[in-house]
Amino acid sequence: MTTIAVEHITPRLGARIEIPADRLLDDGVPEQILATLDDRGVLLFPGINVPDDTLVALSARMGEMKPARVTADGSSQSEQGIYRIALDKREQNHLDYVRGNDYWHMDGASYPVPGKATLLKCEVPPASGGETDFANLYAAYDALPNERKRTIEGLRVIHCLETAMRRFYHAPTDEDIARWNAVFPPTEQPLVWHQKNGRTSLVIGSTATTIVGMPFESGRALLDDLLDWCTRDEFTYSHRWQKGDLVIFNNPGLLHRSRPYDEAAGRVLHRTTLAGHEAFA
Missing domain, CATH: 3.60.130.10 (Clavaminate synthase-like)
Structure with missing residues (x-):
């Protein structure tokens, strides 16, 4: 069985995992990723360049993948359950959704049961700004x-x-x-x-x-x-995106935000979300 190697990013948050994209679906690997996610909160797979179909398959192996209903934009990615995060959208709700990410938040605060985890992969890194912070x-x-x-x-x-x-x-x-x-x-x-x-x-x-x-x-x-x-420094990690990065974060234990950037920066991320199974209580 493939065993993943884990390197802590900060003492309190984050882990870096080096593994080829074609090994992500090996027996036992999604389960190891999920266990490490629960422990470290944010997982970084630097420059792994995961294809969309592998992103969807990994999401399904890790849990129940949520359909992209609120964020559905008619794109080919949306039909796969992937949300394309970019500032080139013209529908106002979609644009507001992206812009609202610039402030610290927990996903799903409007629902009885928030999402378990989010998978983000970098298609196009921003020319400036656009880092993602986690607390x-x-x-x-x-x-x-x-x-x-x-x-x-x-x-x-x-x-x-x-x-x-x-x-x-x-x-x-x-x-x-x-x-x-x-x-x-x-x-x-x-x-x-x-x-x-x-x-x-x-x-x-x-x-x-x-x-x-x-x-x-x-x-x-x-x-x-x-x-x-x-959101003090000792509780946070800021990720500067590079092409092909995959980041997975454990939503119930985190706040996150994107640093400001404009449409000219070119930032494009693909996102899938895992359904949660624990209600706010």
Whole structure:
């Protein structure tokens, strides 16, 4: 059986794995990848140049691949369940979706059950900008002072797409707000998420609006403070894309964001997503 070699990227987050693309589907390899993902949060396969059909097959071997419904754009990749991430889109919802990635967030905060993992491969690296940053929520929660943990236990958060979009729409129209709410209406989630694996993360990020039962400004201040804590250097890893890179990340334990870039940078990523099986609780 093929055994993968794992090299840690930072003490708290990330692992680099060197393996040929044609060995990814060998017996036992997807299972090893999944186990390492649960342990290290972010996996980098540098310059592996995985074909789309192998990306889809690996996703299916690692779990249940989610169809690209919200992000479906009629492309050949979309028909395979792959989301093409680029700024050359002309449909406004799709463009907003890509631009919204510039802020720290957890995927699936609008759903009862968020996704398990995301696989990203670099088709065209950006000429400038466009790095992807990751923050380890498990490590950040563990490092919180016990008094802060007691203070936030049991609190509930309102998440909505409008909050994220207002970061770059300074005067949204009623039509904009209706469009966002149709995709991601205000949704209540726990602030502290105790997971079945015994680990704990925080359900925060750009879609987090305020805390249920708190004055708006007090709730907003608490969320901002927690976000600042969780995205400190000791909990983060920033990935600069090179052509052919494959990155897999464990969504329930992370925040992520893309660094700003413009359409001229040419950045194109292909993404698949694995369905989750654990509800926010």
